[in-house]
Amino acid sequence: MMDMKQPFEKLVELHGATVLRVCRAVVGPSDAEDVWQETFLAALRAYPGLPPDANTEAWLVTIAHRKSLDAVRSTGRRAVPVGEVPETPSPHGVPGSGDAGNGLWSRVAALPDKQRRVIAYRYLADLAFNDIAAIVGGTPAAARRAASDGIKSLRTRLTATELEGESA
Amino acid sequence: MNMFASRPADPPSAGSLHTESPAAGTRPGELGPVDIALAPELITIEAGVLEHLHAGLAQRASNEGILDVAYRIVDTPVGKLLLACTERGLVRVAYEREGLDSVLNTLAERLSPRILEAPARLGEAARQVEEYFSGRRRSFDLPVDLALSTGFRRTVQQHLSAIGFGQTESYAEVARAVGNPKAVRAVGTACATNPLPVVLPCHRVLRSDGSLGGYIGGLEAKTALLRLEAEAA
Incomplete structure (x- = not known):
């Protein structure tokens, strides 16, 4: 196993769920599956050239990051809603999660783009801030700050609303 | 639909849609990284x-x-x-x-x-x-x-399809058939490394005394295949 590359199937098995969680947090549930497929298709294409000792999860999240930007760009939408949004919240929660639009999911969705991405890459994909900085740009310290600001903001918003009962 | 473009940062409708008291059951200040990493809303993936x-x-x-x-x-x-x-x-x-x-x-x-x-x-x-x-x-x-075999092994494996359903050959017969009668042991190795057992029927190759020899799928499997063919032949 020393410098041997795993069958690609193994990567899908090991990281498929994590990448889907990241995609959902970053582009929302309705586009997440497209971004997931684009990510793994691009990864499969490039896989023979990946160094055998590469961190495959960080590599996949990097590709997912780029594909999610493509998805946002291609539909001409804005990932950061602040300032120019209609007053009505989307009626769509997350299928099967019990989130009717007011739970943690929605709070994460409402974060500024960079905070949301950093939180997804750090806490859903468990990447190190060094890897995250390489993906989103900037320094690891800035990535760490964005994560902590995001958590603080989520905390504040959750404090304002009662959690239990809403998702029932 | 892009949930991120259409939702205000702080939905004003939350209070009006729900009658529960906003204070009861709150977990102020408790939310941390672990809550995010474990939040069912963020990590649950539906079956299928x-x-x-x-x-x-x-x-x-x-x-x-x-x-x-x-x-x-x-x-x-x-x-x-x-x-x-x-x-x-x-x-x-x-x-x-x-x-x-x-x-x-x-x-x-x-x-x-x-x-x-x-x-x-x-x-x-x-x-x-x-x-x-x-x-x-x-x-x-x-x-x-x-693609997984080369040289003499490949030659032997290509010959295997010539041994018909329900028939058997000895390792020595196979060696003769591929034009290298002394290579009996090498025929054994070729059978043992057959990349396509069952489809290229190395199970139809036995020792000259009729005993089974080896099999990549185990002797039980070799016996089962030979019995299946004997019954269906």
Whole structure:
């Protein structure tokens, strides 16, 4: 196993769920599956050239990051809603999660783009801030700050609303 | 629909839609990284979603010609068999006792790491294997890729298809048939390293005294195949 590359199937098995969680947090549930497929298709294409000792999860999240930007760009939408949004919240929660639009999911969705991405890459994909900085740009310290600001903001918003009962 | 574009940062409707008291049951200040990493809303994936995505991926990879090795696992009377193919044809049949992970690792190393489970690509092979085990098929009609074998071993493996259903040959007879009568031991090695057992019937090669010799799928499997063929012949 020393410098041997795993069958690609193994990567899908090991990281498929994590990448889907990241995609959902970053582009929302309705586009997440497209971004997931684009990510793994691009990864499969490039896989023979990946160094055998590469961190495959960080590599996949990097590709997912780029594909999610493509998805946002291609539909001409804005990932950061602040300032120019209609007053009505989307009626769509997350299928099967019990989130009717007011739970943690929605709070994460409402974060500024960079905070949301950093939180997804750090806490859903468990990447190190060094890897995250390489993906989103900037320094690891800035990535760490964005994560902590995001958590603080989520905390504040959750404090304002009662959690239990809403998702029932 | 883009949930992120259409939702205000702080939905004003939350209070009006729900009558629960906003204070009761709150967990102020408790939210931390662990809550996010464990939040069901963020991590739950409904049953079947990943399988569906995987199938779509395999299909698209296949269409775009970037799936170098496709495989499928089939159940047979001699246990699970792994069937793998390249663009050229069936490249590997493996018994479970060979260790399916280890077989896939070897395929990644020797052929290409672009490997996915893609049952649709092996529909015809799976059908013929099923027919063989139910006694309705006497020979396989599948394109075969012998990329995993070379030289004398390959020559021996190519000869195997000439041994008909229900027949057997000895290692010495096979050595003679491929024009190298002294290479009896090498014929044994060629059979033991047959990348396509069952389909290239190395189970039909026995010792000169009629005893079984070895088999990549185990002697029990070899016996089962010979019995199946004797009964159906």
